[in-house]
Amino acid sequence: MADNSKLNLDVPRHLWYSQEHVWVDDSVEPAVLGITEYAADQLGELVFVDLPAVGSRVEAGDEMLELESAKSVEPMISPVSGTVRYVNSALEDDASIVNDDPYGEGWIVKIELDDEEPELLAAEQYEDLIK
Template sequence: MTDEQRYDHELAAAASSIEVPEHLKYSDDHVWLDDSVDPVVIGITEHAAEELGDLVFIDFPEPGTRVEAGDEIVSLESSKAVSPVISPVAGEVKYVNREAYDDPSVVDSDPYGEGWLLKIALDDDEPDMMDAEEYAALLRK
């Protein structure tokens, strides 16, 4: 096995161990969205949390801020880098996760639960995002 094949195999093995909840929708930027509630809930995936490392600071927008799909909506500062969270949807920020602001490690430990980032009232009822199966396939690439 070449080094490149070994690296590809290690990436595929790591991707297969990452949780991808079925009820969520996903973006290419590793952002999840729960549209079963109103306003929708947005966070980063377990994959993104692992890639970032330990979060030390989160810069949130103010509630009432209007966002468009493709806008940088949150800035995550980790031990490795500063990384933007790109909004997969357009709408108005209704709530930010104050617990995550006070303790960013909650995003690392529970990205799909207590580590949510924003709640947004959507402009469009049908966001164009991947389902869990499509996102899991993206991670395996």
């Protein structure tokens, strides 16, 4: 892929990031997760998000769900461990919300986190990763 697709992408400072391009907002309970603008850009227009069941457990490093675009089907790897408390059911009708607003209306799941500290990147570290 051309490097210019990585320029001028939004990387909100208050979020944490995984190397698999998932963002985590742990300033609220339950924590909110979604994919980064970079990931949404790389995937292309999303057509389907296979949401997990509310109440299901996720472990850090496990595939949590699948994201389907016109180009490919990619797993979303959970950077955290915990219990799914909410899913963004609006995505069932229009998965492209993730492309349009990945850090807002395009959130994917809300997870009640386990007590362990996940290994996440600060915004500056994530920017270095996607350069």
